[in-house]
Amino acid sequence: MLDQVKGFSVTLRHLFRKPVTQQYPEYKRPVYPRFRGRHQLHRHDNGLEKCVGCSLCAAACPSDCIRVVAAENTPANRVSAGERYARIYEINMARCIFCGYCELACPFDAITLGNDFELSEISREALVYTKDMLLDKPIRRTPSKSVELFDEPVQEMERVLGMYEIVTATDPEGVPDDPEIGGLW
Amino acid sequence: MVDGPWITIIKGFVMVNLLMLFFAIMTWVERRLIGRFQVRLGPNRVGPAGLLQPIADLGKLLRKQSMVPDGARPRLYLLAPFVSLFCAIGAFGLMPFGGVATVPGTDIQFHLYMADSNVALLFVAAMGSLGFYGLLVGGWASGSKYSLLGGMRAIAQLVSYEVAFTLAVIGVVIHAGSLSFITITEAQEHWVWYIVPQFLGFLVFMVAAVAESNRPPFDLTEADGEVVAGYHTEYGGMRFAMFANAEFINAITLSALAAVLFLAGPEGPWLPGPIWMLLKIGFFLFIFIWLRATVPRVRFDQLMSVGWKLLLPLATLNLLVTAFFVVYG
Numbered sequence: 001m002l003d004q005v006k007g008f009s010v011t012l013r014h015l016f017r018k019p020v021t022q023q024y025p026e027y028k029r030p031v032y033p034r035f036r037g038r039h040q041l042h043r044h045d046n047g048l049e050k051c052v053g054c055s056l057c058a059a060a061c062p063s064d065c066i067r068v069v070a071a072e073n074t075p076a077n078r079v080s081a082g083e084r085y086a087r088i089y090e091i092n093m094a095r096c097i098f099c100g101y102c103e104l105a106c107p108f109d110a111i112t113l114g115n116d117f118e119l120s121e122i123s124r125e126a127l128v129y130t131k132d133m134l135l136d137k138p139i140r141r142t143p144s145k146s147v148e149l150f151d152e153p154v155q156e157m158e159r160v161l162g163m164y165e166i167v168t169a170t171d172p173e174g175v176p177d178d179p180e181i182g183g184l185w
Numbered sequence: 186m187v188d189g190p191w192i193t194i195i196k197g198f199v200m201v202n203l204l205m206l207f208f209a210i211m212t213w214v215e216r217r218l219i220g221r222f223q224v225r226l227g228p229n230r231v232g233p234a235g236l237l238q239p240i241a242d243l244g245k246l247l248r249k250q251s252m253v254p255d256g257a258r259p260r261l262y263l264l265a266p267f268v269s270l271f272c273a274i275g276a277f278g279l280m281p282f283g284g285v286a287t288v289p290g291t292d293i294q295f296h297l298y299m300a301d302s303n304v305a306l307l308f309v310a311a312m313g314s315l316g317f318y319g320l321l322v323g324g325w326a327s328g329s330k331y332s333l334l335g336g337m338r339a340i341a342q343l344v345s346y347e348v349a350f351t352l353a354v355i356g357v358v359i360h361a362g363s364l365s366f367i368t369i370t371e372a373q374e375h376w377v378w379y380i381v382p383q384f385l386g387f388l389v390f391m392v393a394a395v396a397e398s399n400r401p402p403f404d405l406t407e408a409d410g411e412v413v414a415g416y417h418t419e420y421g422g423m424r425f426a427m428f429a430n431a432e433f434i435n436a437i438t439l440s441a442l443a444a445v446l447f448l449a450g451p452e453g454p455w456l457p458g459p460i461w462m463l464l465k466i467g468f469f470l471f472i473f474i475w476l477r478a479t480v481p482r483v484r485f486d487q488l489m490s491v492g493w494k495l496l497l498p499l500a501t502l503n504l505l506v507t508a509f510f511v512v513y514g
Contacts, residue, residue, distance in 0.1 A: 007479055008475065010479075011222050011475065011478050011479040012475070013223050014221075014222055014223070015218070015222050017224050018224075019224055019225050019226045020224050020225065021226045023226075030330070164471070183233065
C-alpha cells in the first residue's frame with residue numbers, strides 16, 4: 001500500500017517539474033560536427049570543380065541514388081581540374097541513406113556530407129538535387145557544435161560526456177524559455 | 186420537469202452544449218496534464234497555449250472519409266457510436282448544479298437541474314450500462330476479431346464492476362433514504378458529507394468508476410498492445426470521435442456522480458452551486474488523469490480478481506455495516 005502512495009507522489013512531483021522539451025523549430029539543438037546531412041560538392045580555390053566525373057561515388061552508393069554522367073574537358077570549356085568533368089551530377093535525396101560512403105570513395109574530396117537535415121519537400125521530384133544545387137553554398141540552417149571540441153585527442157571519459165551537454169530533468173540548462181510557446185504552465 | 190416544457194427544452198439544449206464544451210476543454214486539459222506528468226509540454230501549438238487543439242482535432246476528424254469495412258454489419262456498425270454517445274449524454278442529464286436561479290433582467294426563475302427524479306441514481310446507472318451496448322454492438326458489427334474481443338471485454342468488465350459499483354452506492358442511498366440527487370445533496374448539507382461515514386464505499390466506488398468508464402488502468406477494452414484499439418479498431422473519423430466522446434463524457438458523469446454522492450454536489454460555502462459542482466468534477470477528473478499517468482494497465486485476470494474477490498466483499502461489508510448503524514445507531 002505504501003508503495004502505491006510512493007508511486008503517486010513520484011508522478012505528482014513530476015507534474016511540477018520544468019518540462020525538458022526542446023521546442024524544435026524555434027530551438028535547434030546543435031548537431032555534432034561529423035553529423036552526416038545534405039551533400040556538398042566543392043570547388044578548387046581557382047574556381048574549377050574538384051569532381052572529375054569518375055563515378056566512384058555512384059559505385060560506392062549502397063542505395064544507388066547518385067547519377068553521374070561525365071564529359072570531356074576542352075580548352076574552351078574547362079570545368080574541372082582533371083581530364084573529364086561531371087556533366088550531370090544528381091543525388092536523389094529520397095533514396096539517400098546518408099551513410100557517407102560517397103565521401104569515403106571520392107579520390108579528390110569533391111563531395112562531402114554537410115550538417116543540414118531539414119530536407120523535406122512536398123514532391124518527390126524536388127528531392128532530386130542537381131549539380132548546381134549541390135555546388136551552391138548550403139543554406140546554413142543547422143547549428144553545429146564547435147569543431148575544436150572534437151578535434152583534440154580525448155583523454156578522459158568525463159571530457160567525452162561533457163562534450164555532449166547531456167540535458168536531464170535535474171539539469172534543465174539548455175531548455176530555452178520561450179514566452180510565446182508554453183507560457184501558460 | 187420542474188420548470189415547464191419550454192424552459193426545460195432550453196435548459197437541455199444549453200446543458201448538452203456546455204457538456205460538449207467542457208468535454209473539449211477537458212481533452213486539452215488531460216493531454217496537457219499527462220504531458221506535464223511526463224515532464225514534457227503537451228499540445229501547445231494551436232491557439233494560445235494549445236487551447237484550440239480540440240477544434241483542430243475536430244476539423245481533422247470531420248474531414249475523414251466515412252467508410253464501412255468489408256464484413257461489417259453496416260446498419261449496426263453505423264448505429265453503435267450513436268447509442269454510446271446518446272446514453273453518455275443522457276446519463277449526465279440529471280446532475281444537479283444548484284438550486285433556483287433567476288434569468289438576469291427578468292423575473293423568470295428556473296432550477297439548475299433538469300429534473301428532480303426520484304430514481305435519478307437508478308437512471309444514471311441504467312444509462313451507463315445501456316451505453317455499453319454501443320461498445321458490444323460496435324465491436325461485434327465491425328466484423329473484426331479485435332473489435333469483437335474488445336466489445337466482449339467491455340461487457341465482462343461491466344458485469345463484474347457494476348455489482349460492486351451499485352453496492353457501494355447503496356450505502357449512500359441508505360443514509361439519505363432516497364435515490365434522488367436533490368435529496369441526497371440536501372441530506373449531506375444537513376448532516377455531513379458522505380465521504381466521511383462512507384469512506385470505504387467511496388474507495389470502492391472510485392475504483393469501480395474507473396473500471397466503468399474504461400479509463401486506464403482498466404482500459405482493457407482498448408488495450409492497444411493486446412487488441413489494437415478494442416471495440417473501435419475499425420472506426421475512423423467522427424464515428425471514432427463519438428466513441429471517444431462518449432467515453433470521456435462517461436468519465437465526467439462518474440466524476441459528477443462521485444461529487445453528488447460523496448461531496449454534496451453543488452453544496453458548499455461562499456461560491457455559487459455550479460462553481461462548486463464544476464470544482465468537484467474537476468477534482469475527480471484530475472484523479473482520473475493522475476491515475477492514468479501513474480498506474481500501468483492491469484491484466485484481464487487481475488481485473489476480474491480485483492472486481493470479484495476484493496471490491497465485491499468490501500462493498501458488501503460496507504453495505505452491511507452501514508445498514509447496521511443506520512438501523513441501530
